[in-house]
Amino acid sequence: MLSPNTDPSSTAAAAPSSERVPPFEIHDMTVAYHNKPVLWDVDLTVPENQLIAILGPNGAGKSTLIKAVLGLIPRASGRVDIFGKPYETNRSLVGYVPQRESVDWDFPISALEVVLMGRYGHLGLFRRPGKHDREISLDALDKVGMADYAERQISQLSGGQQQRVFLARALVQDARLYFMDEPFAGVDAATERAILTLLRELKEQQKTVIVVHHSLQTVREYFDHLILLNMRVVAHGPMAETFNDDNLQKTYGGRLAILDRAAEAVRQAKE
Amino acid sequence: MQRFGLLWLIPVALALEITAVEAFGLEPIQQGIVVLADLFGLHYNSFLIWLGTSLLGLTSGVVGAFAVLKKRSLVGDAVAHAALPGLAIAFMLIGERNFIGMLTGAAISGILGSLAISWLIRHTRIKSDAAIGIVLSVLFGLGIALSRIIQDDPTGQQAGLDAFLLGKTAGMISQDLLTIALVAANVLVMVALLYKEFKLIGFDPDFAAVLGWPVLVLDGLLMALLVFTTVIGLPAVGVVLIAAMLIIPGVSARFWTDKLHVLVPLAGFFGLLTGFVGTYASAQFADLPAGAVIVLSGSAVFMISMLVAPRRGLIARSLLELTTRLRIARQNLLRTLFEAAEENENIDIPITPSVLLKLRSWSPRQLQVLSWWGRLLGEVESHPTGWRLTEAGRRHAAQIVRAHRLWEVYLVEQASIASDHVHRDADEIEHVLTPEILKDLEQKLQAAGRWPATAPSSVHPLTEGEHA
């Protein structure tokens, strides 16, 4: 399914020979927002072809982790590898679903146009999306149950439908590794089910999906692998081993106060 | 990143164009204008001005549309003000009124101004509004101070800086037109070529960054287009009014369409129309400042768009709101009468106003108006003690009650799936769904054997004909 337009380096990385390389590695990453450290010394390697949840309390730096990996906010230190190569080289293997609130939904475009944007990575400068891209995009809309809304202006969609349009856009990126920022936040049950179906389908297609999640209730059912985050990686591993009271206690409560104050001390010193 | 290496072609193309213009000079352009003016039976000068303002309107409309969508409407205003010191410094350096030189000076200080705004927003606690205000006023103050210094200089009178404040449309010469045409052509070609790129960085710049696009370069390019358009507009309409030329067409076009690929050309058309009509109007009232007249014709386009545009226009929206409210009120009246009759187990007993007022939150006056309207529609008939439904009213009311109850059941059954559509409470939901969905729903419930149990028996026979 890889587009012929993908540049040679990424196709090489996508070849079976590199199958052993983990899809995603972070080495010693620290991120600071306005001098306030929000993530410390993250070291992470995730397994391939898994549905992976990033779970943690509010302000734990879940979205920050994804944004720093994708280079949307600067990293104070550290390196990110995608399929064994620096992120900048292997960018085309990565798909991204941002938080719904991050864009202006009054923008004068249709749902289909948003999805077509996912094809832009496969198009050259000055080139317009063609018939083939439209077909792929309509397929993707169909997969998320939004085929009837293709020509709808995006402000006329409900929150859940907007989220599904974003998912469809990620689908047509045709990536091997997906980052999704809170796709389940504030959506209705139908959308939640549609997203879940889609996640499972992606897994069947040998993709790796990393999802920022907020619900302790559903995380076990939806995902295979868990990263517990609270300003640093508290625990990560297969769901069955990682999802236990001890780890959750470490992530959400108990000694949080001291970590909080430590962060505050660093912030004061650095400001 | 490599794919964007092509962007380096832009300065190369610009250099080639300027060389070509230098080589051929103004002669061919002037000849062309003479021929065209003759064709339309116009004066050389008025034709030139007409052409200039229309082209300017077209370009500023197209570029401004992107600025408006990126919530940068007033950055154009700031850039126009910030261009003044650049003009003055260019004049000081060159020593005469050289159009290309002064344009370059204005563009440089305009770009510096826009960079200063972005830098202040990103790196200090100054918010965007104050950043725009500071850059605009301080650089304008600098411009005024510099231009005063020039004017005191004996040669300074020809700097024509005054003209840049309020604009001197009538003073347009073929050199000006050439500049406008050149910039307009470049800007329009650039927007056409980079339409897809500008669209994405307008809607979701983070996503563009994840795709590996040079978002800053593209954004800077869009900004540069804005600056150049602003600068060529200065001599024609002046500092303050060029902002209007950038903002008004885009905002007006937004009322008419939800599609960017319609909006951008439409904004260009509105700009063109503004320039065209404005120039015509100012020719009728020769003593009025042309720039201001052009802007006011733009304001007229805005007001017309705001009022009469379909769907997003004020009239269309208030009409829609009114009809929705009336429809809901009418249905509520019918339903209340029907349900009260159900309670009585006799549809012929009239319902007294006190019963209706108890069931609904209407005021007696509202009830009067509603029942009058019901009688007008032939659905309600008056009775000494109150009102009751006519035959037609009964049929309609039964339909409404059925839909309403269907929804109540449906919500209880499958609320989780449909919660997307549940914007209102059950009382109003029947006004949101289409008849097709209702029919489908009913069939589902009938198949599940739930229809007769929940639907009132008095309703069923009345409506059977429609669904059999």
Place this chain on the structure above:
Amino acid sequence: MDTVLGFDAIGFWIIATGILVNVSGALLGNYLVLRRMSLLGDAISHAVLPGLAIAFVVAQSRHPIPMLIGAALAGLATVLLTELIRRFARVAEDAAIGVVFTSLFALGVILISRVASQVDLDPGCVLYGILESAALDTISLAGLEIPRMTLTLAIATVIIIAFVGLFWKELKIVSFDPNLATTLGLPTTLIHYLLMAMVAGFTVVAFEAVGSILVVAMLVVPSATAYLLTDRMHWMVLLSVVVGISSAVLGRESALMLDTSVAGMMAVAAGAHFVLAVLFGPHYGVVARTLFQLRVKLRIQREDIMALVYRWQERGSGSAMPRNAIVEAMSGRTGHTLALNMLTWRGLMQRAADGFSLSDEGRKEAGKLIRGHRLWESFLAKHSPLPDDHLHSPADRMEHFINDKLLQDVAQAVDHPDTDPHGQPILSNGKG
């Protein structure tokens, strides 16, 4: 005109008028900057133009009272129209402002050009102001010849000071959280429109002096400068006034020197204050922030070197650590020479022939650092399932930021162990 005495008087009145414009603008501008409405101020200052023209046509004179009313009404119309277009036509606020003020300005330009023949209200005066000739048009007051413009501005300044003083607490709450203000029962809308009317009124009396475009410089720049310098409301107001006065004086002096527009140079002077605040502001300034970060970096570097030498001595590798061993351990970090020099200069370390060793005081300091480091490691080991070899680096960074109180709590949380996860002894408090 009296060339000797008159010059002084003219200079005095110009500065006085400039100060009044700047001070009253700064007082109002604080609220515009805080409420993110600076551009509404800009819009109002442009849009008073048609108000002036209409007032002139109606009153058939240049009497200040009808002019003031006309302009204030036009200013309020700007605010109202912007709000209406934003709310009912669902246009983004900046675009709504842009449409309204440019349209009103165009209307004003046309109206003024129509009535300009009957009155000396030329567009040039509207755009640039006539501060330089302020002293030419005077009024006799208690035997004193006071320029009319100065008098009007003085009255306006008094009214504005009274307004800010009387509504101090209300303006503060409304600027910070209008919703809270409404729930507290404060007349939020009234205060909003009062403020807007004040801005409009100020614009009218100020534009004659500095021109309608530079009015926004007086409103926004001193206030924004103050905003960069302080976090307290009353300091912000005070500082904005100081910046305003200073801009007026410096603006006039530099204009005199360059023989150019006083109003323009006042805006430039205010801009210079702003640039200085951006660069050298005590807390938010670029230089202060950079220096502070450098200082933190250098302190961390010093502490790392002390800990390094401490461990060297603890391991018994020798009493002094050779310089090249230190440099090697600090690989990739710049500034270790400076850090070493500072340490010896402060007497925390001694330079010997074979390298560097800690002084007694240095040992005490280093001991405290090491204790913090090892306690933090124990804490992370107990409360984080990371493998041991991953522990070192987070702890390495944290020790520089832990204060005594936090360290005590950390020690408590790990039950005061004797050794850290690597088996190294944890020293008791403060002992080296």
